[in-house]
Structures are given as structure tokens and as C-alpha cells.
Amino acid sequence: MSITSYAGPALAITLSVAAFAIHEFGHWVAMRRAGIEIDAVGIGFSPPRCKRWAKNICGIPFLFGMLPLGGYIRKTKEGQRRFLSLPYHEQALINGAGIMGNLFFSAIILDVLLLIDCRVSWMILNVPLFWEVTIPPILIWFGRRIFCNALPIIGIGTVVWIAITSVHSGGGPVLVGPVGLARYVVHGSPTLLSGAIQGALISLMWGALNAVPFVPTDGWHTFAAFLRKHRPGWVQPLFDVEFAIYAVTLIVVLGHDLRL
Secondary structure, three states, X not given: OOOHHHHHHHHHHHHHHHHHHXXXXXXXXXXXXXXXXXXXXXXXXXXXXXXXXXXXXXOEEEEEOOEEEEXXXXXXXXXXXXXXXXXXXXXHHHHHHHHHHHHHHHHHHHHHHHHHOOOOOXXXXXXXXXXXXXXXXXXXXXXXXXXXXXXXXXXXXXXHHHHHHHHOOOOOOOOOOHHHHHHHHHHHOOOHHHHHHHHHHHHHHHHXXXXXXXXXXXXXXXXXHHHHHHOHXXXXXXXXXXXXXXXHHHHHHHHHHHHO
């Protein structure tokens, strides 16, 4: 395998890590506007007792883990109290900010590719592909309060859509976790163009999966905020049940990954 053949995988992985960072950056911007103090922004994870690389970038404390698979924002205790004291719609806006960041990032990558490749004349549903890629994020931005408030419903719709597409794919449900994703990126993006497209799709996928109301996603945090307002006694039981499902799913996904 030549050095040039690594260009596609390297670009796909770089854009994927950038998608994780932009997701957390969206949360950070929304938290800053709400006056919520944070302790650090984490990009990637490290095994227990393994060192993380700390770096202050533009006044934002970052922690970089060994495995660049996702991210998190660590609030201060006062910041957490401030967040929980906010009304539902403001919590929903903070939770949905990262998902919107992923949608915008995907749209920018695909628009740049369309402009570079001079294929703005491509048509889907009699509308140029450029506008099909650009208009939805713009509409979501102007309707961001409605979008974020409805995040649990959107997440349930995402679950239904994944289930339907999996059943109609002919091969049954397809589960791809971190191992399978890394393998797919390395072996499936031989050119810079395909690597860029994969980076855009991973950003889009990351945003969609975070809308699912399933521990520990942004969709779950929004759903929990809704329950705290209307059914506070349901939060902990549902969290316990969903966390157990999450643990089982993680084992199944990793097991499926290793057999691919």
C-alpha cells in the first residue's frame, strides 16, 4: 500500500475527529451564552489511569484522549446546578447545539465538494443537489428552538428509520461500532474525494445518533429534562433501564465488530 493510498483514510479520520470536536464546540457555545461554567472539553477517551493530553486553545481547556471516538463537556459543579435550573427549552437548545453543529459541518463539506467538482447541476427530486444539501441546515437554524424542543421525538423517528432501513436492507440489522467504523474508513476510502464524503457522512451519522433518546446521548439528556419537568419520578428508573440496555448493546456491537 503506497503512501498516497493512505490519503483518503487519513482525511476521513481527520474529518471524523473534527466532527466530534465541532459537536462539542456547539455545546460549548450554547453553554457560554447561557452562562454555564465548564471545567474542560474532552475529545476522545482514554482507558482508566492513562494520561490525557491537556491543551488550552483560545481560552478553552481541552483534554485529548487516546481513542478519538466521540467527546464530552465537563461542567463545573456550579455550572451543572445552573444548567439544571434552566427551563426545558433552554436545556434542549444546549443539548441540540452539538447536533446542529454536525449537520452544518456535513453540509459545508458536501457543498465544497460539489463546488470543486463543478456538479451543482446534479438533480434529486428536480432540485439541484447543492440546495438539497444547504437548505435543511438553514431551516433547522431558523427553527432551532422547535428542532431542539422536539429532539426526543426526532430521536424516536431516527430509531424507527434505522430499524426500517435495516430490515429492508436484506441483511437484517447492521451494527457497526468503533472497530468496524475504523476498519470501514481504512479500507473504504482510497481517494481524497471518497475520504471527504465519508467524513461528511460520519459527521451526519454522529449527529443523528446523538438525537436518539438513549443513554448517554443528547437526545436522552433532552428527554430527561422533559421528564424532570413533567414526570420527575420517572427519570432514575428509565435511566437504570436504558443504561442496562446500553451496556448490552455495547457488548453486542463490539462482538459484531470483531467478527466482521
